[in-house]
Amino acid sequence: MSEARAEQHAAPMVTPELVSSHGIGADEYQKILKALGRPPSYTELGVFSVMWSEHCSYKSSRTYLKNLPTEGPRVLQGPGENAGVVDIGGGLAVAFKIESHNHPSFIEPYQGAATGVGGILRDIFTMGARPIASLNSLRFGSIDHPRTGYLLSGVVAGIGGYGNCIGVPTVGGECYFDECYNANILVNAFTLGIVKKKQIFTGIAKGVGNPVIYVGSKTGRDGIHGATMASESFSEEKEQRRPTVQVGDPFTEKLLLEACLELMEKDFIVGIQDMGAAGLTSSSSEMAGRGGCGIELDLSAVPLRESGMTPYEILLSESQERMLLVAKRGTEAEIQQIFEKWDLDAVVIGRVTADQQFRATWRGEEVANIPIRALTREAPVYQRPAARPPRQDQLQQLDLATVKEPKDLGATLKQLLSAPNLASKEWIYRQYDQFVRSNTVLAPGADAAVIRVKGTTKGLALTVDGNSRYCYLDPYVGGVIAVAEAARNLACVGARPIGLSDCLNFGSPENPEVMWQFSQVIQGMRDACLALNVPVVSGNVSFYNETDGTPIFPTPIIGMVGLIEKIHRVVTPWFNSPGAVVALLGRTREELGGSEYLKWVHGLTRGTPPWIDLKMEQAVQLCCLEAIDQELLLSAHDVSDGGLAVALAECCIGGEKPLGVRIERHEMIRGDAFLFSESQSRIVASLKEGSVERLKEIAARHNVPLQVLGVVGGSRFTIQPLIQLPIDELKTTWSTALPARLK
């Protein structure tokens, strides 16, 4: 039966229509003809289409990405591998990466999000690292959009379903809602693993004659052309693309994880890579590309889940929970033994060759023979046209005189605390196992998550962050702030940044306005990375997040990792000591452009994002870090979305026991601006009265403005003379808003 069916699937003729339906342009087809010296077979056309897809080739972004700083004294592995690796001392390193799974999650939220988690986990343990913490960054359409509840519930259940089952804690994340994501949600998954410096593995094929071994799940028809789908915009009909979404099996991945880590204790592996986007094709050709060799695959040997699969399908399948490894010759039997222990397939399907060709045979017949460099190094690279949108000037106009200041600012604060973007996200993170592996010192809800490094006195702080409204209004400033705020989040718990991974979510690169946004965001990120000394060690670009020609706001998400030398010094954002003095590092200015207040209360997305001076930003962070190192602070919290009033409210109600606060208004600016302005480079801290002089001395040394605001205590939230509310009322408003809207 299977043979008969395969015969029926005899390869179609390669026609211009077929070429174009593979998303390959006329110029690109000419390049293929030149690379091969002949027309491609159907199978080869499929291989080119996935390897040259935006998703795999980074053809539109590559020229810009090279502007990002990627080096630093701690960087052991920069971009280009499965994940970046950074030294944390004591013979240990961390591997981390963030990756998008946007398109599949919109089509099928549970599986799309689940396999996004599965994919990023494999990227980490491929490097030899045990995954110990995951975070995620989510963007949904308006909370009132009819699909938002369904998508949010599905995505959260999918992330939990996969992460919980595989035993990696989800320790943090963020979630925002805006109409611009109504038809293009974003699901970005971040994972960090810990690895011995001497046991880092990479995705490389070397050593002519070495066996190529396939391990993990069997191959099915799921996810064929997933990479191509992720490289196209949506339109009505594309929603019918459910079969391109893969189905996850976290149990098998758990076995694969344990088997791979057990194998890595032995000296058998030359290189190893996850079969992610574009499956067997990309893993094998990329490994050969890195090693400067060729690779030969016998597709008949690939373990199959379905009958009658064609070579085309086998090469392009994106079935999950599979890995490809190149082993030292002679170790095959021992490798198979380890996988057998974990009830997994481990099959030799090919070997490393000297000829620098990607060759695949099927039942003794050659079905593909392509120069490796045509698939990797020599894949197309575009300098796409970029143009500033004509509407940008108008967008940035904001006349505050036309923005009426609310009479009851207490009511406005409550309105903001119940806004989906600011309300408690406990409904989400309660569905994630935050504690497995027993390292979680600071769970979701804090400025940054903190995990301990067992066997040391160190800790790691992790955050994901990005404000797309700022990027929409001014992509350069938005890019700067995305990096600066992530670093500030780390500073608030007492961590110094050691590296970041970026997930760049944008519309179509064929739209010059999107490319302008992209180039500006990269410039901003670059400047902030250089100023704050944070290298970019891994990342992912997701283009084509647009539907029927309308792109999402430019959304760079920064996943940043910080190192804490003395874990016992960690500070939380929440007030914890009645009588403590509240102080503000940095200055509040009249900056309402792009604020959550302007959006949620006045329905406006306009103006310019808050001004940022990277020197001041760094000074504020260093001041906070020094104060935490000297154990002066009882709490520290970044002032960001919603401004000072929301930050103070979070300090009061975010912890286990709500505590009141009483502060005085101190800047003579509009009341709403004093409360809700999102001026950058601000941290609100609490400390013992006796420590205030020492903090003042540190702030003065760093040239950081320091303002004593008031005192922690009581059961009321008071900002004299603007707001006075019972603290329990704020807590209830904030904690019940999201679940109430999802009913």
Add this chain to the structure above:
Amino acid sequence: MRWGVITFPGSCDDHDVVDSLKSELGQKVKLLWHKDELAGNFDCIVLPGGFSYGDYLRCGAMARFSPILRGVIKFAQNGGLVLGICNGFQILCEAGLLPGALVRNANLQFICQPVYLRVEESDAPFTSGLKRGEILKMPVKHGEGCYYADRATLERLHKNRQVLLRYVDVKGKPSASANPNGSVDNIAGICNEQRNVFGLMPHPEDACSKLLGSEDGAKIFNSIAAACAEKASAHV
């Protein structure tokens, strides 16, 4: 005292139990593999949390058939101490070592949060170092943690004082709002009639360090260790 911790395929918290016992409490622990027979001398066998065999069928339904379980059942019948945490509790119910069942949480979602527990009885080895009415804090994290038993079983549980832990609020009241998953009578942990098999949904291994927010979990492990030491000295 010799601890054995079983790794099933899909166990997630096995290493957490081992790490907590070893580095926080200085205990001797051996990891046991599901495909092996139970061999060696142990004082307490721990069935850890996780998703044994993926839990694609009913939670714990597959694990009860794994080779090592035969030995665990015999070990329990001979009076050995068996502790089932989360998925381990589910397995013990499936294996018939504990009465009742754990079903889908009342809100149909996975739930991860710290909970407060009240110690209901202190005359089982697992709670022997604790006082009745003492409040413990540790996390739960499960999708199927809603304890259910029929009326007759519940009556027997109460009559024999087999409920060792209940979900309570911070003041120690077993209120409905303190019940995270809809468990009948706020039941968080029960033992068998012989009091040598204990299953609980909360995770004591994640609450053995001040750094992680609670050391209350260590009180349960320490109770077990003290009870075993006492038994050993009584035998001498």
